Amino acid sequence: MNTDARSHYLADFARVADLLPGRGVPWLGRLRKDALDQFAQRGFPTRKDEDWKYTSVAALERQHFHVATDCRANAGADRLMNHYGLAADVGHLLVFVDGRFAPWLSDIGALPAGALLSSLADTLEAAPDVIESYLANNEHQTVFGALNTAFMADGAFLHLRRGIVLEAPVHLLFLSTRPDVAHHMRNLIVAEDGAQVTVIEHYAGIDDMAYFNNVVTSIFAEGNAAIAHHKLQQEGSAAFHVAGIHAAQQRDSRLESHSISFGAALARNDITIVLHGNGGEAMLNGLYLVGGTQHVDHHTRIDHCQPNSTSREHYRGVLEGQSHAVFNGKVIVQPGAQKTNAFQTNHNLLLSREAEVDTKPELQIYADDVKCNHGATVGKLDEAQLFYLRSRGIDEAVAHSLLVHAFAHDVIERIRVASLRTRVERILLARLPQEERIEEL
Template sequence: MTSVIENNAAEPYAAYFAGLMSDPLAGLSHAIRNLRREGFSRLEEMGFPSQEDEDWRFLNVSPIVRGRFLPPPPAAAHEGEVRALLDSAAIAGLDSYRVVFVNGRFRKDLSSLAGLPKAVFAGSLAEALASPLQTRVEEHLGKHLAPKFNGFAALNAAMIEDGAVIFVPRGGVLDKPLELVFVSVPVENPFSTHPRNLVLIEPTAQASVIETYIGEPGAAYFTNAATEVLVSEGARLSWYKVQREAQGAYHVAATQIVQERDSTVAHLALNFGGAIVRNDINLYIGGEGATGVLDGLYMISGRQWCDTHTRIDHAKPNCESHELYKGILDDNARGVFNGRIYVHQDAQKTDAKQTNQTLLLSDTAQINANPQLEIFADDVKCTHGATIGQIDEDHVFYLQTRGIPKDEAKSLLTYAFANDIVRRIAIDPLRVAVEKIVLAAREAPTDFVI
């Protein structure tokens, strides 16, 4: 039966794709049209992944495939809802630049980019293509995360309409964090968005980025994001992803980060929302002396599914990578953590450490944890470990004997488990905001219907 779906994977999107290709306004550029065309034909060829694919075997994406979600009609969103959601996504006390997308489309009027340092670019893909950055964008877009990565990446490429572009020039320092905020509010029909983001951090430049997804409760939609990041020689990038999609929403995102020599990347992913969530985070360490950090926390309940696949490629010698992923699963939630570290033959003196820890708060929550080390160099230090456990009743009793009620004690211990990740957030207002989300998540109603 799966072959039927595969053969028809691109069909629901064909009319929309044809419309995009014939619309001169949505044309963006010749290179983009080629990338779309490649995406569409890859999708026709490959179809969407199914549980027969090794990398997708614990995640049932058929509700997404069957949903045949198309991009929403423009300008159908209710402004009041948009502003309310933006307010709830606001990080108290944070002074930042903001690039805002509503239902997949850039909203300059809601963005705040005043005072952006000269020669730094932050804005929409369309704007970037109409700027002197055009050739740089065309050179990199689709190169690091190719449509062939999987069916969703192919669909994203076929549907390219908008997305964020960030460019920090050589030696440039972004003086404030840059927020990319993707807001989804309900329109008449369930819909999809396909943000296509490109980030170019030039040699010795520095930036920190907060990528936020937030959806109106009850909204039915599918976010299918693809992000390509190039961190050049000696550059530093801190990246925080905060996924707070609506509880019934679907979220699939692939991020490809490429590091050049002596660069430093710290990527921290926080996943709270969504009914079916899949994150692919790939870090390609392609230059000597580079350091890459992948951290993450997923906190899910009800019938939420959250699947994280990370891949770290050590392609060159003398690099280090550190990875700590923690999961907190309640009710009937299901999680997957698949962490692959691939040490290429040349990558001598690699130092790679991966840890995955899961806290199960119910007897019916499930996690599949699968660390994978593939090492083709002979002088390396690579470790990995995975633990799965429950709240320690001795700890709960200890807190109770000090006057702290049982439920509160459990929340506190859950929070303590999460705090290992939360305290790594270097932007103070963001850390405080995430602390609040983590605490609130333990009190929120946990059961809902997809």
């Protein structure tokens, strides 16, 4: 590891430690210290680490990002809010500006009894013991996760008691408006038996501004709970985004995970799902659309621990320019997890000679009565399909865009929140030539 980078983060922690929420709480102090020690010992990953062999963080190490200790109302946040807010079908809105909760932009709305939606910082100050067991669950913590645990200052805490159903989606909007700032957000989503919720986790920032989002989202779905989690990442072209989404599912629970990434200079998402209970279901959908010299990396791991569980994984990528994508999807069927049904695909469309994809689907099966398969493809537009469209009088640019749209739409149509689906569709169309013509067709 770059020793200068390590020294910088250790010094920054010393600067802000007494300003972090929950200071003075013994268990939280120990948790932060242990995490910081882990980071100091391990350092940032290098290409010698198997999980990072295709993704370099050298550019991130060279930047000296610092933690902001305040949240400022500013015109930049107002402009971003106007641009990135979603439509009326979102009923509960929490906005964070430069890593801190912004109540003047938020609208939590009416919540039923038994539902709690708040800032993590407020919870750490007012009732830290409520979330101790959830924060201490670091089964799949990476070195970036350790850095997050040490510095975590804010994020969202959503807790639904037994049988509580939130009909309208929860929108968690994270806006970045200041350069050279690191945001270490921690989100907790807890759904007790039979609870149901839809969550949109949305990241956006001012373009051409360098900042660092280091995020961990922990999801706990108890028996018969249903959680639909959507992540939309629209970072600035100079931004760095490293995130972990870690879910623990109990019996007969259902989780939908939608990861939509439109890039940054570097974007990395580690998604782990552990199916602890009999009959659990996990559905993972992903779409990444990048260009220029952007780099996007998805590492997923689905761990089937009990019988009769199901997982479905559909990831697609569209790459232009000199962009680079990495996909590593691992499915593990533990001994005794009989009747597991797992399916995984990753399809990639290269629109330039310089674009590159490294894809590695994996199956590790330790049970004998299972149905598991996977596949991956990397290629360019189908010449036969282009010829067919051209033969029907459609010009080449429109035919090209129609095929790209159809390829990506396979994932977009799986999004059930109408305003979010429309937003993703609009972003895709805006990046295609002949946008108005495509809409007509």
